[in-house]
Amino acid sequence: LNTASILVNGRPRRTVDVLDRGFQYGDGVFTTIAVRAGIPLFLDRHLDRLQRDCAAVGMPWVGKDTLLREVEQVLTNQGDGVLKIQLTRGVGGRGYRPPASVAPTRVIALHPSVSYPASHEQDGVVVRLCSTPLGINPCLAGIKHMNRLEQILARSEWGDSDYAEGLMFDQDDQLVEGTMSNVFLVRDGRLLTPVLDRCGIQGVMRSILIEAARGLGFEVYECRLTAKELERADEVFLSNSVIGLWPVRRVEGRAYEIGSITRRMREWLKTSTQQAISAGFPG
Amino acid sequence: LNTASILVNGRPRRTVDVLDRGFQYGDGVFTTIAVRAGIPLFLDRHLDRLQRDCAAVGMPWVGKDTLLREVEQVLTNQGDGVLKIQLTRGVGGRGYRPPASVAPTRVIALHPSVSYPASHEQDGVVVRLCSTPLGINPCLAGIKHMNRLEQILARSEWGDSDYAEGLMFDQDDQLVEGTMSNVFLVRDGRLLTPVLDRCGIQGVMRSILIEAARGLGFEVYECRLTAKELERADEVFLSNSVIGLWPVRRVEGRAYEIGSITRRMREWLKTSTQQAISAGFPG
Numbered sequence: 001l002n003t004a005s006i007l008v009n010g011r012p013r014r015t016v017d018v019l020d021r022g023f024q025y026g027d028g029v030f031t032t033i034a035v036r037a038g039i040p041l042f043l044d045r046h047l048d049r050l051q052r053d054c055a056a057v058g059m060p061w062v063g064k065d066t067l068l069r070e071v072e073q074v075l076t077n078q079g080d081g082v083l084k085i086q087l088t089r090g091v092g093g094r095g096y097r098p099p100a101s102v103a104p105t106r107v108i109a110l111h112p113s114v115s116y117p118a119s120h121e122q123d124g125v126v127v128r129l130c131s132t133p134l135g136i137n138p139c140l141a142g143i144k145h146m147n148r149l150e151q152i153l154a155r156s157e158w159g160d161s162d163y164a165e166g167l168m169f170d171q172d173d174q175l176v177e178g179t180m181s182n183v184f185l186v187r188d189g190r191l192l193t194p195v196l197d198r199c200g201i202q203g204v205m206r207s208i209l210i211e212a213a214r215g216l217g218f219e220v221y222e223c224r225l226t227a228k229e230l231e232r233a234d235e236v237f238l239s240n241s242v243i244g245l246w247p248v249r250r251v252e253g254r255a256y257e258i259g260s261i262t263r264r265m266r267e268w269l270k271t272s273t274q275q276a277i278s279a280g281f282p283g
Numbered sequence: 284l285n286t287a288s289i290l291v292n293g294r295p296r297r298t299v300d301v302l303d304r305g306f307q308y309g310d311g312v313f314t315t316i317a318v319r320a321g322i323p324l325f326l327d328r329h330l331d332r333l334q335r336d337c338a339a340v341g342m343p344w345v346g347k348d349t350l351l352r353e354v355e356q357v358l359t360n361q362g363d364g365v366l367k368i369q370l371t372r373g374v375g376g377r378g379y380r381p382p383a384s385v386a387p388t389r390v391i392a393l394h395p396s397v398s399y400p401a402s403h404e405q406d407g408v409v410v411r412l413c414s415t416p417l418g419i420n421p422c423l424a425g426i427k428h429m430n431r432l433e434q435i436l437a438r439s440e441w442g443d444s445d446y447a448e449g450l451m452f453d454q455d456d457q458l459v460e461g462t463m464s465n466v467f468l469v470r471d472g473r474l475l476t477p478v479l480d481r482c483g484i485q486g487v488m489r490s491i492l493i494e495a496a497r498g499l500g501f502e503v504y505e506c507r508l509t510a511k512e513l514e515r516a517d518e519v520f521l522s523n524s525v526i527g528l529w530p531v532r533r534v535e536g537r538a539y540e541i542g543s544i545t546r547r548m549r550e551w552l553k554t555s556t557q558q559a560i561s562a563g564f565p566g
Contacts, residue, residue, distance in 0.1 A: 006301055008301065013301075014300060014301050014302070015299060016298060016299060016301055016306055017298060018289055018291065018296075018297045018298060018299055018390055018392060019297070019392075020306070021435075022306050023299055023303070023306045024369075024429070024431075025309065025429060025430075025431035025432065025434075025435060026308065026429055026430045026431060026432060027431070027432060027435055057432065057435075058436070058439055086306075086307075089435075094397070095397075095438070095463055096431060096434040096435045096437075096438040096462055096463060097435075097438045098435065098438075098439055107301055109301060109302075114377070114378075132422050133420055133421070133422065134418075134420070135417075135418025135419050135420035135454075135482070136418050136419065136454050137416055137417070137418035137433065137454065138416070139415050139416065139433070139436055140418070140432060140433065140436075146306075146307070146308060146309055146432075147308075147309045147430035147431070147432045148307075148308035148309060148310070148379060148430070149308065149309060149310060149340065149423060150420065150422070150423065151308075151379040152304075152308060152310055152372075152379045152380075152381065153340065153341070153422055153423075154379075155378070155379040155380045155381075156380070156381055171418075171419050171420065179379055180378055180379060199418070
């Protein structure tokens with residue numbers, strides 16, 4: 001990545017202040033967006049979630065117009081990639097206490113596309129169960145914030161490429177999400193996904209798929225799920241904004257078919273993505 | 284702060300790479316050290332904890348000699364202040380997954396002294412109870428890591444200066460610590476402090492005071508404590524490496540005397556601090 005691909009507070013550079021609260025405390029929020037043919041997919045929804053997440057951690061909102069302008073600038077003449085927007089509480093304050101007047105730092109970075117095997121989407125992935133638990137904290141639940149050590153420890157549990165993802169459980173053994181994705185189960189024709197009111201990240205792709213599934217006439221339940229429900233599921237799939245949707249073909253020893261609902265959702269997403277690309281910026 | 288007060292990987296500067304995992308994910312650990320007359324107090328213990336914390340999050344240790352050299356460089360000709368050492372997992376990796384070969388980033392920054400009222404140490408402080416809970420996660424418990432949003436949200440609960448600190452409870456209503464300090468209760472002549480095996484930070488000053496109290500012949504128990512034990516305590520005090528020891532004279536509606544054990548520990552720390560200053564670098 002050269003400096004041209006990163007804007008910090010609107011200026012091309014690739015450094016931030018050591019004293020930025022993002023670096024001091026992970027005091028910020030972020031989102032990660034797939035870019036196809038220069039179009040940031042579902043950008044509006046990502047900006048909406050950023051705004052919600054800023055409110056949730058008590059940070060002022062920098063404004064959609066500013067972000068739209070800077071995203072467009074970073075994406076000029078770019079093809080495919082991954083766009084990451086970070087908003088931090090900026091520099092200042094006394095220890096953990098935020099400053100009286102917050103000037104958020106915004107970092108907009110275009111990264112190269114991540115090259116996952118095409119088979120992940122086509123034939124499904126093998127997933128493991130992580131032993132690192134997610135702490136329960138309703139104050140932070142759902143927010144895509146910059147405190148991500150739990151995911152890092154979980155992702156450090158395995159190094160081989162046999163596993164494409166690991167599933168995480170909370171301190172009460174409830175299934176929550178993958179280290180970088182949300183998870184859906186299908187059982188008796190209905191979709192089930194963990195309710196994220198105590199921990200986990202409310203993925204933009206998760207919301208898109210929930211709405212889409214309901215639009216297609218499926219029942220979707222956000223609920224408490226355990227390893228038992230995972231074991232009993234007819235189908236399992238993962239989602240995030242960069243990978244889209246990956247069917248799961250195995251979780252540890254348990255194999256799954258890529259069933260009709262997973263295929264239907266994958267097809268819907270493919271079409272929807274094409275429409276977003278055709279619609280052009282801001283996608 | 285000018286650049287002379289900060290070293291990043293041994294060089295005077297005040298920026299870090301946007302892609303540093305410390306800024307991306309809060310993927311690092313830190314410690315905060317009181318500096319008196321150019322001497323970093325209890326430096327050895329801080330470096331020991333840093334080393335333990337690096338191991339706990341799976342980061343390579345940068346080495347004591349390197350840190351000692353750089354700390355000495357930052358402190359040259361300095362008087363009082365607060366020294367913060369941050370060690371992050373550096374740049375690289377694919378998403379949350381750490382890179383195969385980690386080159387940690389080290390940031391050594393000398394901040395001006397924090398000017399708390401002298402009465403805090405002398406006459407005690409008024410403390411509130413925070414509603415922001417601490418999530419329980421044994422994998423992260425005790426570690427002074429850079430994921431500190433819980434403390435920030437808790438510290439954002441109040442803005443007036445009536446309260447010097449706020450106490451935090453975990454998701455199971457167990458007393459854990461202050462937003463920036465550890466907490467000790469005295470009951471029937473014994474010291475009680477929350478056991479930090481599920482959340483919280485193992486403060487260097489906390490360890491020092493536990494050892495010192497035992498050395499002075501007091502019984503010290505690390506145990507599970509609730510609001511009830513707090514209410515029933517004869518004495519309460521707070522500790523961290525920068526404030527030293529603050530007696531608590533009130534928690535919400537409950538008043539406390541500055542009792543004999545609190546006074547004894549405060550006296551011990553004063554003497555011990557003077558000895559550390561006299562002993563000179565590395566303190």
